[in-house]
Amino acid sequence: MAINIIKEKCIGCGQCFSVCPADAFEFEPYDGNKLGKVAKINAKCTFCNQCLTACKFGAIEEKKIEVQADLGDYKHVWVYAEQRNGKLMNVALELIGEGYRLAKEISDDTEVCAVLIGAEEDIAPLANECFEYGAEKVYKIASPLLKNYTTDGYTFAMKEAIDQYKPEIILYGATHIGRDFAPRIAARCNTGLTADCTRLDVRVSSYIDYAKKNTTLDTSTLDPNDTSTGIKQTRPAFGGNLMATIICPRTRPQMSTVRPGVMQKREPVKGATGEIVEVKTAVSADDIHITLKDVVKSAKELVSLTDADIICSGGRGLGDASGFELIKKFADKVGGVVGSSRAAVDAGWIDHSHQVGQTGTTVKPKIYFACGISGAIQHLAGMQTSDIIVAINKDPDAPIFEVADYGIVGDLYKVIPEIIDEWDNAEELYDASTK
């Protein structure tokens, strides 16, 4: 999309200036009207289109432009290394791992690069962590104006870096910030974005293997020897009932947001280093239309499901809200955190921050206890890659048992207290059972 001024119709009245929220209009001299000037649009335009209807002379039009990027100009995989208050989000490290894998599948000389945006004092110490988890290069965009995330400020800075260094792929975590940031960049760059991906492939052959195992797609038309290296971005759609694979063949960068907890971190290599590129940004206070007044942390108990090694989740089988007291007791005993199904959240028994699943958090703990949870596909989408799944359900036919490593058929109100009682003896019992 582009906004175009039809000079012959513009009378230089400046009406469009007053409706533009981005301050994107200027005058330029023109000798074809009485005032001797016409409006001109600068790079601040956000394509909001408010000026189209404001111009009474029909002098502003929206133009569709066929974009065909010179694909060869773009190289390397970037990961937006999201940080908050000088702490990297876990998903950034997961994406560096995934980005590394994709980069090497594209070619040996394709690099995975982390992009750090923020205040110098917050981001400078993070570059080494990015290197240790696999980044080969770190782009650092530092400014006091970028201390806290703002859509305007970060988009401005990232767009400058993209224009200068032309990455082929950019991955963002599908966090609240990533989901806000990536679409704004995509619109600015006139490129494609696939949201909430759970799988990425470069090689057609590995995509075919995946599709054969996990979908009903007819793969006979796909050539396993195809050498194209565009990414195939797969994401669940229609409530998880359909897996959609989306490609971005004509524009660059190819961009995806990826769910936290889905991709694998690399084993960190202590002391690993790489190149740091300081990117100068021209961002100014005028470019940021948001005033951050305060950052308020939720007064509710903080739940860190993504980082938990053990999760004890309760579902509708608890019967009522008080059932979560038992789940909390269970979690405290085994050193875990409390999760839940959406049914329990919808019933008002527990806050949404505990919800695991497609519309909640994706988790990958060492042990996931599913208590009174049936195993609907939308719940499984958020926990089925857990290392060990233990299901407690009174219905032996509940679908949760299909993904469970250990299943206990029984009333959770009888089973969980027994586990709590026996937990301290667990090691002894295990030793005895394996002798």
Ligand SMILES: Cc1cc2nc3c(=O)[nH]c(=O)nc-3n(C[C@H](O)[C@H](O)[C@H](O)COP(=O)(O)OP(=O)(O)OC[C@H]3O[C@@H](n4cnc5c(N)ncnc54)[C@H](O)[C@@H]3O)c2cc1C
């Ligand atoms: C677009 C969309 C997105 C969704 N996103 C999510 C999501 O992110 N997360 C999510 O969880 N759901 C999600 N859902 C909802 C999902 O489809 C299911 O409705 C939900 O997961 C069911 O929750 P549940 O297993 O707790 O309840 P139920 O399906 O009602 O299962 C309760 C289970 O408890 C067992 N039970 C009952 N009493 C006991 C007892 N005393 N002891 C032991 N077992 C007992 C029953 O046998 C049953 O299997 C989504 C749905 C849609 C359409």
